[in-house]
Amino acid sequence: MGPWIAAASADSKYTSLLGKRQVILGELASQLAHLHVFQQNFAWTITDWLPFYWQGFRQTTRYTYLLSGLRQPSRIWENMSQQTRRNIIKAEKKYQIQVRRNIPADEFIGIQRQTFQRQRLAAPKGEAVLRQLIEVCRQRNQGDIWGGYDANGQLHAAVFIVWQENSAYYLAGGGNPALRQSGAHSLVMWKAMQEIAAFTDHFDFEGSMIPGVERFFREFGARQTPYFAISKGKLNLWKRFLIHLSKRRQ
Structure with a gap:
């Protein structure tokens, strides 16, 4: 802001x-x-x-961490860390994760709660505002939720991303703590980026000072940028x- x-x-x-x-x-x-x-x-x-x-x-x-060149996915793939590439391949090949767009907001909010519980944090406030934001972004075709499901229909991970012409922004996400080994979060993010390229060539991970989250962003090849x-x-x-x-x- x-x-x-x-x-x-x-x-x-x-x-x-x-x-x-x-x-x-x-x-x-x-x-x-x-x-x-x-x-x-x-x-x-x-x-x-x-x-x-x-x-x-x-x-x-x-x-924060910024990516440019969404419309050149091969270059982004090359600049990713080996670990992120392995997670994407593992999720897709070994765990047969299928990524879907426009998943229900209730499922997304539910898996976000699980992430907070794993980190022993209080449940996120403002869920009503989040639901309204998701609804409005979908109406305007300026935001959506992507989720990764296995063959049994279990939701492993999900991301909520919004966009305008100059950039997309990763606003929120979550994963099932019991299914983290699948690497689905990386796959969901990667697939979402490829679809978002139809709207913008830039991606802003929105930053984090939490070590594990910072590493996840950085290993997509995003450039560290101060604010x-x-x-x-x-x-x-x-x-x-x-x-x-x-x-x-x-």
């Missing part, structure tokens, strides 16, 4: 372009400076956070309690 600035003309001088951007971002930062707490992850395309620094904001560097997490202020104990209480009531 974060600021969006329209593209400049091709003949713009860098010094003029940078100065104009800093004025715009400075005006935005000044409108946010009064907030007690502000936290947002900026898009990786925002490379200058100085105007926010000047207004007292803080920055933490995080990473800024911008923040200001800190919640006091009372406000943290109120937020925690509101979440329990959801």
Whole structure:
């Protein structure tokens, strides 16, 4: 998320372009400076956070992973790690996983819950919002769910991906903890990418700071790309309690 600035003309001088951007971002930062707490992850395309620094904001560097050239699948295959290629082949040949698009949202949310349980995390909040997002993306033909099933009809893994012309984005996914050895998650992601190439040539894994997830993204041959997490202020104990209480009531 974060600021969006329209593209400049091709003949713009860098010094003029940078100065104009800093004025715009400075005006935005000044409108946010009064907030007690502000936290947002900026898009990786925002490379200058100085105007926010000047207004007292803080920055933490995080990473996403980007793939370009979806319409050249042979090149992506070559750049994958051997482990990812082995998982794809194993899922398809040994476990006979079949990948389907447009799987039911209930099945996807169910397998996502299993992933949270395996990681000993609380069940994800906002499932109603997720269902609505899936429905709207499908209506607009700008997002869908892919799932990998075995011959017995068991769902091994699923991914929810959305797209627009400039990029696709991996929003959520999950896998059955008892069936992880099949390598289905890699196969589902690979098959989804090949279909998404009809809409865009770029793919954003959306990043993760969790070691296992980071490795999964990186081994598809995606390029590590930094982005800024911008923040200001800190919640006091009372406000943290109120937020925690509101979440329990959801």
